[in-house]
């Protein structure tokens with residue numbers, strides 16, 4: 001159960017491992033750590049992570065088809081069955097103190113010998129006039145959240161990734177028409193989703209086009225293309241990728257690449273001994289729930305080895 | 315709502331943590347039949363009643379559900395300003411409102427709801443001290459959060475509001491409104507995205523936020539630029 005009350009956790013205790021995040025990578029890591037009999041605590045800003053925002057997941061092995069939320073409910077059950085404590089909080093910085101780390105949220109200090117950072121990403125904003133003004137009034141970053149408000153309306157999805165294609169397919173179920181607006185020449189969706197998009201009468205793709213402004217009165221009414229054309233629309237769903245949540249890692253000197261992703265090796269180790277990273281926040285080229293889980297599991301194993309080597313007396 | 319055996323065990327364990335005896339008021343449209351049974355026409359009322367009754371049964375008599383019919387007891391409905399059903403009210407011993415749920419707290423909204431019940435009965439919430447320290451600086455406020463059952467950011471945001479409401483003992487009251495069940499309220503507030511939070515009928519926050527964000531907002535801290543997140 002989440003948001004556990006303070007009486008159930010010990011802030012003085014030095015945990016073997018604290019896992020940052022509430023997405024697949026974090027929970028995968030925590031489940032393995034618990035089974036390695038490590039004293040593990042999960043601290044996540046939200047539970048479920050990015051995958052919980054998608055309406056359908058069809059590529060998680062052994063599960064043919066499930067909603068993102070449904071998948072994370074299963075993760076939660078598994079975590080519950082191992083009595084892994086979870087706290088809803090955001091860690092802001094990490095320090096090394098003697099043989100352990102201190103993790104600071106706004107209000108609390110947690111202690112651990114090892115850490116797995118699986119803080120994922122934050123949705124990238126388009127950065128055009130009108131985006132902020134109409135957020136929640138026609139501009140959205142989550143089709144499963146806001147799609148139902150656009151029943152029988154005309155909407156667009158900005159972006160050309162597999163996620164954008166999936167958002168368009170979801171939106172097409174209820175809206176009148178979905179335009180995918182993409183600056184590239186060919187959407188980059190998985191072939192199966194690309195085919196579905198092409199075959200869907202309600203979806204139309206506008207290639208080689210960027211949006212430079214979002215306009216409206218009370219709600220969104222139109223977008224302006226980079227060729228100057230004004231295009232009438234009721235809703236704008238922005239799906240142009242995301243940026244890594246790696247500030248907390250940087251606070252202790254964890255190395256990142258130019259994109260801000262945490263550099264890890266095949267043992268999910270960062271440049272700082274005792275700090276591991278996994279999932280979308282790390283520098284793997286292909287980011288999925290299963291790849292995040294895999295890195296998280298490896299991080300648990302490496303953390304187990306690391307803590308064992310420390311010869312801590314229990 | 316169907317729970318697996320494992321889930322039921324977890325719920326029982328969590329309900330076992332309740333401290334003080336508490337009462338939740340549930341407003342439905344039941345009509346008492348000649349044989350004494352209660353007939354509820356609104357489907358969400360029936361489902362909400364069953365869910366709350368299950369929690370009552372698992373609470374070792376710490377939780378009491380007081381079901382009130384808006385049809386049979388118009389006076390009480392009026393007293394608590396209930397015009398929408400189902401409505402779940404967390405009120406204190408002086409009938410001061412702390413939280414109003416115009417929602418059926420099921421699916422991923424269930425755990426935040428269960429946590430609220432725990433805090434209501436005296437379990438100490440994680441952020442309690444921090445909120446209490448700043449409470450003097452916060453004026454009496456009302457917060458409304460609009461949600462839908464499919465929104466993954468909502469279960470992370472609802473508990474922030476209910477936490478403030480419970481810790482402040484209603485100085486900051488919270489209303490949780492499912493726009494699918496209450497489309498008219500959604501229309502009134504022009505909800506086109508969830509979670510959407512309205513503070514004192516003035517300020518609107520789109521997206522989710524942390525307790526610290528809300529504290530800053532309520533205290534009026536100027537040094538942080540804060541907008542809702544979709545992380």
Ligand SMILES: Cc1cc2nc3c(=O)[nH]c(=O)nc-3n(C[C@H](O)[C@H](O)[C@H](O)COP(=O)(O)OP(=O)(O)OC[C@H]3O[C@@H](n4cnc5c(N)ncnc54)[C@H](O)[C@@H]3O)c2cc1C
Nearest residue numbers: 021022023024025045046049050051091120279280288289
């Ligand atoms: C629309 C869409 C569809 C997708 N579909 C699929 C699919 O079908 N299959 C698939 O495998 N993948 C899919 N993905 C990708 C998948 O969602 C991600 O790869 C996966 O969620 C990454 O998991 P993660 O745990 O690394 O990060 P996330 O899921 O992003 O989780 C990060 C967690 O860290 C928390 N956090 C952030 N900062 C802090 C902090 N400072 N302190 C504590 N906690 C913090 C966040 O609240 C969150 O809980 C999709 C993505 C999108 C956007």
